[in-house]
Amino acid sequence: xxxxxxxxxxxxxxxxxxxxxxxxxxxxxxxxxxxxxxxxxxxxxxxxxxxxxxxxxxxxxxxxxxxxxxxxxxxxxxxxxxxxxxxxxxxxxxxxxxxxxxxxxxxxxxxxxxxxxxxxxxxxxxxxxxxxxxxxxxxxxxxxxxxxxxxxxxxxxxxxxxxxxxxxxxxxxxxxxxxxxxxxxxxxxxxxxxxxxxxxxxxxxxxxxxxxxxxxxxxxxxxxxxxxxxxxxxxxxxxxxxxxxxxxxxxxxxxxxxxxxxxxxxxxxxxxxxxxxxxxxxxxxxxxxxxxxxxxxxxxxxxxxxxxxxxxxxxxxxxxxxxxxxxxxxxxxxxxxxxxxxxxxxxxxxxxxxxxxx
Amino acid sequence: xxxxxxxxxxxxxxxxxxxxxxxxxxxxxxxxxxxxxxxxxxxxxxxxxxxxxxxxxxxxxxxxxxxxxxxxxxxxxxxxxxxxxxxxxxxxxxxxxxxxxxxxxxxxxxxxxxxxxxxxxxxxxxxxxxxxxxxxxxxxxxxxxxxxxxxxxxxxxxxxxxxxxxxxxxxxxxxxxxxxxxxxxxxxxxxxxxxxxxxxxxxxxxxxxxxxxxxxxxxxxxxxxxxxxxxxxxxxxxxxxxxxxxxxxxxxxxxxxxxxxxxxxxxxxxxxxxxxxxxxxxxxxxx
Ligand SMILES: C[S@@+](CC[C@H](N)C(=O)[O-])C[C@H]1O[C@@H](n2cnc3c(N)ncnc32)[C@H](O)[C@@H]1O
Numbered sequence: 227x228x229x230x231x232x233x234x235x236x237x238x239x240x241x242x243x244x245x246x247x248x249x250x251x252x253x254x255x256x257x258x259x260x261x262x263x264x265x266x267x268x269x270x271x272x273x274x275x276x277x278x279x280x281x282x283x284x285x286x287x288x289x290x291x292x293x294x295x296x297x298x299x300x301x302x303x304x305x306x307x308x309x310x311x312x313x314x315x316x317x318x319x320x321x322x323x324x325x326x327x328x329x330x331x332x333x334x335x336x337x338x339x340x341x342x343x344x345x346x347x348x349x350x351x352x353x354x355x356x357x358x359x360x361x362x363x364x365x366x367x368x369x370x371x372x373x374x375x376x377x378x379x380x381x382x383x384x385x386x387x388x389x390x391x392x393x394x395x396x397x398x399x400x401x402x403x404x405x406x407x408x409x410x411x412x413x414x415x416x417x418x419x420x421x422x423x424x425x426x427x428x429x430x431x432x433x434x435x436x437x438x439x440x441x442x443x444x445x446x447x448x449x450x451x452x453x454x455x456x457x458x459x460x461x462x463x464x465x466x467x468x469x470x471x472x473x474x475x476x477x478x479x480x481x482x483x484x485x486x487x488x489x490x491x492x493x494x495x496x497x498x499x500x501x502x503x504x505x506x507x508x509x510x511x512x513x514x515x516x517x518x519x520x521x522x523x524x525x526x527x528x529x530x531x532x533x534x535x536x537x538x539x540x541x542x543x544x545x546x547x548x549x550x551x552x553x554x555x556x557x558x559x560x561x562x563x564x565x566x567x568x569x570x571x572x573x574x575x576x577x578x579x580x581x582x583x584x
Numbered sequence: 585x586x587x588x589x590x591x592x593x594x595x596x597x598x599x600x601x602x603x604x605x606x607x608x609x610x611x612x613x614x615x616x617x618x619x620x621x622x623x624x625x626x627x628x629x630x631x632x633x634x635x636x637x638x639x640x641x642x643x644x645x646x647x648x649x650x651x652x653x654x655x656x657x658x659x660x661x662x663x664x665x666x667x668x669x670x671x672x673x674x675x676x677x678x679x680x681x682x683x684x685x686x687x688x689x690x691x692x693x694x695x696x697x698x699x700x701x702x703x704x705x706x707x708x709x710x711x712x713x714x715x716x717x718x719x720x721x722x723x724x725x726x727x728x729x730x731x732x733x734x735x736x737x738x739x740x741x742x743x744x745x746x747x748x749x750x751x752x753x754x755x756x757x758x759x760x761x762x763x764x765x766x767x768x769x770x771x772x773x774x775x776x777x778x779x780x781x782x783x784x785x786x787x788x789x790x791x792x793x794x795x796x797x798x799x800x801x802x803x804x805x806x807x808x809x810x811x812x813x814x815x816x817x818x819x820x821x822x823x824x825x826x827x828x829x830x831x832x833x834x835x836x837x838x839x840x841x842x843x844x845x846x847x848x849x850x851x852x853x854x855x856x857x858x859x860x861x862x863x864x865x866x867x868x869x870x871x
Contacts, residue, residue, distance in 0.1 A: 227784075274785040274871050290871055294811065378871075381785070383675040405818055408668035415647035418678075418701055441678035441701060518629020518644055528852050532825045536850070545598035545642070549825075549852075552665060554818040557864065559802045564795060576823070583598065583629060583642050 230268050230379070235466040237386040240377040241297035241370070245390045247382060247466050259375050268379055278376040281339055288376060296340075296374045299367035300558065325350040340374030347373070384435045387466045391431070400428040400500035401526050403574030405552040411435055413548075413579040414497055414522045418443040423486065423493040423514065425507060427451040427500030430461030432524070433477060436497065437464070442472030447489060449480045451502070456481070492516035498523040504534045512543065515582045523578040531578040538580060547580040586625055591725040592643035593650045600653045604643065605725065614639065646726050648695040655722070658715050661691035662767065665820040666791065666862055670765060671699045673814075673867050674787050678703055680762040683781055685709040685738045685774065687719040688767065694722070696765065697731040706731040707756050709738045739770065742777030759783055767791045772804035779808055782870045793863040801866055810868035817864050822855040 230236060230250055239245045240259070248256050252266040259279075267285040268277070276293035277285050326334070326347065334343050347369055348354050357365060380386060388407060392399055402410070410432060416422070416439045424446055426433045433448050440446065450456045458464055458479050480486055496515050498504060504523060515521065521544065525531050531549050538544045552574050556567045586592060586606055594604040596614060604612065612619045616639020623632055628645045644650060652664055662670075670692070676682065678701035687693055687710035697706045708731060710716040719733035732753045741748070745755035761781040766774055771790040778788055788810065790801045798815055805813060827850050 290811070298811075298813075383677075385672055385675055404672065405665075405669060408672035409665070409820070411672065412649055412664055412668040412695070415649045415698070417647060417698060438677050439699070439701075441703070516629070517627060518642070520647075528823060532823075532850065532852055535825060545595055549823045550820050551823070552818060552820055554669070554816060557798075557815040557817065559795075559798055559813070559815045559866070561799065561803065564799060581595070581629070581644065583595070583640075584631060 227272050228381075229270050229272060232269060234468055235382050236268065236273070237380040237382050237390065238377040239380060239386070241293065241374060243297070244393060245386055247387060247390050247462075261375055271379070273379055273381050276376065276378050278340075278374070281336060293376050293378060296370045296376055299363070299370065300560065323352040325352065335373075340370075340376075343373045344369045382466050382468060384431070384438060384463075384467070387434070387463050388431055391429075391463070398429050399431055400524075401573070401575055402428050402431065402499060402524055403552070403554070403571055405554040406524060406575045406577060407431065407435060409550075409552055409577055410497075410499060410522060410524050411439065413577060414495055414520055416440055416444075416495070420444045420494045421489070421491050422446045422495040422497060423489075423511065424448040424495075425498040425500075425502050427502060428524075429463060431463045432497065432499035433461070434463040434467050434469075437469065437473050437477050438467060440473070440476055442470065442476045445476050445478060447478045447480055447486060447493075449483070449486070451500075453479075453481055453483070486511060487514065489514070493519060495520045495522070497521075498525075501525060501527075501530075504530055505537055508534060508537055508541075512538075512541065512582070517582060517584065519582040521578075521580050521582060524575055525578075526575050528576050531576050534578055543582055543584045544580045545583045547578060549576060549578050551576045586628060586643055588621075588625075591646065592624075592628065593646050593654055595642040595644055596639075600644070600650050602654050603646075603656065603725075606643070612641075614641070616641075646694075648698045651694040651726070652691045655689055655691050655694070657689050658718055659686075659688040661689045662791065663691070663820075663859070663862065665818045666865060667692055667695045669816065669818045669865055670789050670791075671695060673865070674763040674765065674789055676700055676763055681705045681707070681756060681760060683707050683709070683743055683756060683761050683764045683778070685736075685743075685766055686711065686768055687715060687733055689715070690719050690722045692765065692767065693719065693731060693733075694726065694728060697723075697728045700730060702730055704730055705754075705756070707734065707743065707761075708732070709734045709736045709743065711735070711737040738768070738777060739773040742774075743781050756781060762786050764788045765791070769797075771797070771801050775801075775804050775808055775810075779810075779870065784870065786870050788868050788870070790866045791863045792866070793861070795864065798864045798866055805866070805868045809871075811871045812869040813866065814868075815864050815866045817861070819859055819862065821858055823852050824855055825850050826853050 235249050237245055237247050246258050248265055250265055250268050254266050255262055256265045261279045261283055263279050263283045263285050276288045276290055278288045280286055416436055493515050535547045555570045558567055588606055588608050591605045594601050606621050606624045610621045617634030617636045619634050631640045676699040680700045682696050682700055687708045693708050713735055716733055716735035723731045734751045758780050764778045792798050827848050829848050
């Protein structure tokens with residue numbers, strides 16, 4: 227069983243299906259969900275374990291049942307075998323007439339555990355008993371998510387590092403949705419011993435994914451947007467992935483653009499993630515790509531990719547140029563209520579892919 | 585340098601067309617003419633002309649994406665969009681051990697094998713003998729040494745070493761697998777066996793075209809205690825650039841007086857022809 231070591235980044239995934247990536251050190255306080263707690267408790271513990279922040283803000287281990295009791299609540303609603311032929315006939319609008327005042331609830335938070343607060347809040351709701359089974363369950367879900375703070379500890383992966391950041395500030399990832407990142411990887415078809423030239427303006431998420439796949443066998447010369455003053459350490463995905471020395475060594479950060487041309491071998495890949503002036507990159511560096519090399523560009527703007535397509539087409543050096551995007555949606559799957567999720571991220575960016583043939 | 589015996593991806597008209605094994609004494613024929621295989625012994629990606637000096641073709645090193653585009657179809661196969669999501673959301677990385685069933689045409693297998701790299705292992709199971717053999721040949725041809733294909737009915741017999749002595753090679757051990765992928769008509773019948781193989785924290789993905797299959801799978805996953813279920817669909821859409829000469833309403837066509845006579849504008853348009861549905865991907869984690 228693998229154990230959480232000092233200085234490792236881990237992913238905390240909570241009962242609202244939100245996440246946070248933190249570095250584990252002894253006696254280290256982190257702030258999350260209006261709590262401040264010592265994450266050092268996780269040191270030398272196993273991954274895939276469950277934890278709760280109690281009323282004293284201490285982090286205590288709980289069982290998986292305790293965790294899932296307060297999470298994934300939509301699933302529980304279905305299990306409760308709720309009559310699906312609800313009618314609106316007897317339904318009336320009511321505010322949640324809560325007898326407890328805001329101050330009372332606040333002071334409860336200091337004295338009681340989340341579960342107990344949920345019970346009190348329900349007891350003090352004038353309308354809870356009049357609700358249908360279905361809306362009772364929904365109400366319970368909202369209150370549990372609000373008052374109970376528990377989480378699972380996972381190893382960091384490209385997926386959860388991306389997800390955590392994308393929920394918070396998608397612009398930092400250049401709006402590269404998870405499926406676009408997945409397409410980017412598949413279209414790039416990284417194999418070991420590749421010699422890659424990359425331009426990453428998505429804070430290093432694409433470089434991290436490529437570096438993980440390369441596993442230290444091959445090299446990535448990467449240019450970040452603010453290349454003159456950048457440092458690998460500034461790119462949190464690269465840190466958060468806990469890469470080995472070998473993998474870190476395979477990432478060469480270009481600070482001086484002239485270094486790009488000093489590479490002895492031609493590049494097997496030219497990969498661009500995020501906004502740059504693409505045409506100038508191809509003008510200068512397309513010649514450095516080996517015959518048979520792979521070119522992939524991700525952008526939020528379709529027009530920019532078509533500009534590149536035109537440029538590559540008229541250069542006569544490339545094969546068929548694909549410009550594509552992805553349509554992805556999640557589905558709620560329950561025994562009696564299966565449908566696409568109501569909320570979706572409708573836009574994930576565009577990709578261009580081609581091969582250099584001359 | 586390409587050598588006799590190498591299997592490459594042939595590009596014709598700038599597009600990937602088919603697998604081609606370079607063989608001494610053979611010729612390849614297309615609409616442009618004939619190509620002697622001995623002219624193929626060049627660097628991958630280099631231009632090759634027919635005997636009459638026309639129709640450049642290219643032989644590219646196989647990679648997961650190109651394999652999916654050109655692999656001979658023995659079954660319905662998985663394409664780039666689903667494959668991308670499967671690999672990312674199963675969190676595959678070099679050195680991991682993965683199980684797949686069924687092998688089908690091997691389109692996904694090659695991508696799974698590439699994701700776990702030469703330090704990893706792919707165990708793939710197929711109950712149709714011809715397809716199982718096809719899988720073995722495919723891995724040999726493409727030199728994917730980390731992949732092993734077994735001829736096995738996984739509903740009945742699971743993934744462990746069994747009585748079936750015709751299956752050679754290393755079998756996976758219990759609780760040693762990082763990720764499992766099932767593209768079977770009834771994935772729920774293989775979940776018991778899957779649970780035996782998966783490591784704590786490992787992930788599973790089931791692909792099914794029909795929502796009824798997804799519901800059965802999800803129900804069974806939950807009953808078996810798999811957690812963090814997620815179902816999604818993912819499709820790709822292509823765009824093209826079209827150059828248009830626009831005719832103004834105010835131009836006098838009879839007198840041939842045009843305001844912007846040569847104005848050509850380029851626009852992007854989505855390409856209509858696409859898959860509207862392939863299948864649903866259901867992911868879960870074993871905690
Ligand atoms: C749709 S194909 C898989 C295609 C594959 N994912 C690809 O990308 O090429 C499904 C395969 O599962 C195989 N299969 C069905 N039931 C099986 C079973 N019980 N055990 C093993 N293989 C099975 C079928 O013979 C078929 O080849």
